[in-house]
Amino acid sequence: LSARPRRVRTSRLRRRLTLAFVLAAGLSAAALAGSSYLVVREARLSDSVDRSIDQARFNLVLAGETLGQRPSAEEVSVLLDAYERRGGFVTVGLTGERRVSSSLSVGPRQVPADLRRLVRAGELSYQRTEVADVRYLVVGGRVPGRAAELYYFFSEERLWDELGQLRNILLIGLAAVVLLAGLVGIVFARRTLVPVARASAAARSLAEGLLETRLPIERTDEFGAWAASFNEMAEALEAKITALSEAQVRERRFTADVAHELRTPLTALVAEASLLAEHIARMPTEARRPAELLVADVRRLADLVEDLMEISRLDAGQTRLREEDVDLSSLVGAIVRSRGWDGRVAVDGSEVVLTSDPRRLERIVANLIGNALEHGGRDVGVRVGRDGLGAFVEVTDHGPGIRREDLPHVFDRFYKTDPSRATPGSGLGLAIALENARLLGGDIDVWSEVGTGTRFTLRLPVTKPLQGRGGGVSRPGDDGVRQSQGEEP
């Protein structure tokens, strides 16, 4: 009846929530780690500069005391020995033409040119440089009162190693935080969305008609409030629908009761009218016509009450099916014959056996043919057959047809195509026929064209092939049984 609701991918929202959580945690952790790394790095580097400059200053003083005005090779080697004992740095000295170095890998060539310019100008300066993949802090200065420049190469490898380790630790920590945030985010998102999933399941079950569906109110947050208002809505809906269906039940019971109460006086009326009918011919002329009308109207009333009873039974779902194997075309033939319609209705069709309730079939088919005769007059055709959709009984008349605007309403209860004209039936016939057809698992279609005629098609499911129908077996209307009747004494 209703379109199946589109399934929304709930995982998308969950993914988005998790991602947001990871991003927030990851970014703040990265910012924190990054800034602390920079602070530590800054502090360590400037500390290294301070210490190196202190040492360089002391070294220069020491050099001033050790070296003469024109430093000899011995003086230089004494100084380098003294430096060696202090350890921790490589010294490059430049005095006049002489160049000395305490290391093989580091020489005057490795002294940065900018630094040399500053030192020559008499300043104690430093610069960082890299020699053969080793990072050094080079502090240079002039030996006070001597024409000598000394450059101390302090290796900062350990410092950089430590900073590298710190960076690695921080990166690992950051990765761990992101991972953890992801996990927590998934769990958190799932927990957060549980009430959403539950609410959508509840809404679906409500839509499917389980009006007693409620949401548990386990939390005091927004979801709790939401669940409470959902429950309020469900409560209101349930109350409304219960009230409506109660009203409908009352109304239907009233119809059933009325019909039932009418039945006893009606039974008397029908019996009385039927007796009266036998004597109409002998009545005085002035009483004859009223008596005829009385008899006809009592029949009409009886039909109406009968139809009301039937439709209220159908509404109440109190109907039972008594299914048996039925040959549709012999049933239709019998219906036509038993009502004396032989001359006016042409039945055409082959044997179609199905399992169904013959009394309900009779009700439907008799109604459709009766209608056709009433509205279409002569030339009513009935076709019985089977096609891809199942079995069908097609009743066609060549009457005036049904107007297009009336066509969708022909199965409505008490629907009159022309309100000014009294229709002979109860107005329930087609509604009952349709209800019965549906009860049998079938349906009724209508096709009509003004001026051409109308065709009603009863469609029935063909459930299973009939079993046990052997050679010596016969059906009503079959030759076997009837022939043997003829031999009877």
Place this chain on the structure above:
Amino acid sequence: VNERVLLVEDDPSIREIATLGLTNAGFRVTTAADGREGLIQFRNAAVDLVVLDVMLPALDGYEVCREIRRESRVPIIMLSAKSDTVDVVVGLELGADDYVTKPFEMPELVARARAALRRAAAAPDEPVLARGDLEIDPGGFTARRGDRQLDLTATEFKLLLELARRPGQVFTRELLLERVWNYEYLGDSRLVDVAIQRLRSKVEDDPKEPTFIKTVRGVGYRFDSS
């Protein structure tokens, strides 16, 4: 011969008009307004046919039907309010022979009454049928298995006779309705099914494994003498 009909119906109008109609049709009619009175009338007067409303004060139609069946095989026609529901079947299972749905036209009731009485009429010139240890005497309206006399109603007897006359022949429900109940077209096949059930319970040793009256699935019934 004017057959006597007992009409048990609580509504005065229906009772009066039905009496009038049945009388016009040549029956002698006795009436009762409730179940208890109906039963008393039945015991006091010899009756050929009972027309019994289902909904009755004092004692309902089913009870009356059950009581009458305990002491008599007289044909019973139930007047039923609904043809659709179980009450028809309940009446038939209690031994009613036929039913007429309210509202009814008098010719219909008269026709059903005549058909029921015709079933109950003996056919004295027909010979006794013997099928195994089953013996059916159309003249005496009796059937026996061995030494045991079978207590059959008129309808059950006619049904048995109809089937037993042609062993091996398959009878559709429609044919049985026509020949036993005198329905022309489309009678209620429940009449046949319930009567067959009751007949089996009286004739067969084990009604669930019938040896005489066999069901032919999807078609009808067949009498087997073997």
